[in-house]
Amino acid sequence: MRALVVEDDPLVGDAVRRALTAGGYAADHVTSAEAAKSALHTENFDLLIVDVGLPKEDGMQFVRSLRARGKVVPVLMLTARDGLTDRVTALDLGADDYLTKPFQVPELLARCRALIRRANAVANPLITFGGLQFDLARKEASANGQKLELTHREWSILECLVLNAGHIVSKEKLLSSIANWDDDISPNAIEVYVSRLRTKLGQAVLIRAVRGMGYRIDEVTPHAPEK
């Protein structure tokens, strides 16, 4: 996996490059939109990490011109500015995700993984998520090498969660992924399916319920104690 970091601040750029390298990426670091363009001319990247506040051509313009030229590479934007407006603008311009400085390294890596997973879902139907292997084309999944026997609805829910990994998926969204228009399933039924899924998945991945909001699937990686 190749990643290109476009960040004019040397300390931040270096940190992001190192973090990506430590996360298993081959990462390059350039400090301007211009340099990024020439790098993109000669090589292919699986992921771009672009700072909004670049000198001359800023990150927003860069991403817009990138999309205008038909490049579909996933883009994560970094910004030192606050404001929900920026987030919306960035996403409208064609960025895939948005991270506010200061961010923490694990958060950055999680976002990068999620972006690549989503981008590759079409081209490469084989997804590895924590201890879970997921074949979108054949609708098969195995946990820690053991093939899972999933019902159609359980599969749909797991697929929905995995494709939105790192994000909370509401019960309504899960419901619409399994229900046809004429089906009458109560949101509470989701709880039943999720509970069955948890039993089948065992320790491979964690499906976390966020009270009042929905479910989120997480890789089971022991968290580094932060404080």
Next chain:
Amino acid sequence: MRPKNERSRSIRRRLFGLLLLPSVLVLAAGTLSDYLTAVTPFRQAYDQSLIDGALALAANVRMNADNKPALTLPPEAVAILRADSSDSIYYRVSDSTGALIAGDANLPEAPRSGVNPSRADAHYLDEPIRVVSYRTYTNAGMLTISVAETTHKRDGVRTAILSSSLVVDLLELGIVLAVIGFGTRLALAPLREVQEQIAQRSARDLAPLPLDQVPVEIRSIVGTLNRLFNTVSASATAQRRFLESAAHQLRTPLTGIQAQLELMVEDEAEAPKQQRLTLMLDAARRLAHTTQQLLTLARSDEAANLRWELEDVSLAIIVENTVADRVAAADRAGIDLGAEICPATVKGVGWLLNEAVGNLANNAIAHSPAGAQVTVRCGVEREVPFVEVTDAGVGIPPEERERVFERFVRGSNARGVGSGLGLSIVREVAQLHGATVEVEAGPNGKGTSVTLRFPVLSELLQPAYASTASASSAGARKT
């Protein structure tokens, strides 16, 4: 009841006062001239009847046998002369030496003047009289015939004339005063309109006042006001740019330091320095946190002072963001973080609300024991949109519940490291949105529940503000 000095500064009162004195004087002069014009002919007429009497007497003075002048008037004629319904008539005939020939002995004479008969006002028998003296030359020398009458009739007429003209003129004065009062009120109406326009606008409204409907007399004042608005608005824009660039300049290096330290802490090659690196990382995070809080405070101050565009903000989205961003942190602390979301919309600045609710959630997570529930909820209760964060933590003692909202003040139960700015941000953001902040004990009297209650939407959408807001949105900020 207005204070006295405010009364004296009223333009209306000044105008009224200034116009009142001259118009009273003009009316008084009018009354006087009316009176004089009316009184003179009466006086002439009464005087003429006295003169007629004097001439009639003069015609009846004859030389008697001693060749002395004597009045040869029969007593009946004298009675006729003296007859009057309301006044007493007196007469006196004297010779050139002043010796009495006939009539009332002590009646004063009118002194000689350019005209004959001469007239004068005098007193006789303790009464004011009008006297006419006619001097005529006979064979017996000069005779002076004086006829006088008391002034009852004259006084009566004068009083009648005076009172009727006074009544008319007082009426006139009343009408003039009413017209002046009404006129000044009418003339000053544009001033009041401008005043109302300024009074109605929100404190953050710095749009210039329209000049075209303002009367010339106060156009310069309004112009000066507009220039002031512009200056304030420009300096505010400059401050906003400064804060934006300060945010950028501070956050970028902090991000670099923090990220580098995070990587070094994880790096096995740096193992011997692990402890120091961890301390530095901790410090960098605190610094980043405090910087963020200070920037938020500065910008919410600014948002409060300026006309920041208020948009429709969905509290549901704010709560979703707040919870989604903190699920990992809550996991690490073993906290069951959840949401209860009902649709609710307020007018506000989204990212500031995000910061405020985020601060409440951070506090709740930091101060709750492992296994406890922290719930962020929003909704509408009796038309009032609210957002609330409830925890089952250490709680804030009732006597501290006001003080914890001050800057850099931390509760006595506060745990971990904190800047003491979080709750003051909450309060400032709440004030900016016209919301109230209420701190109570959580469910079952344990922990803390902080509730922000927002103004009812329809109340907030005052027409005055809404109209100016749309006018200014062209110059809205871009972040």
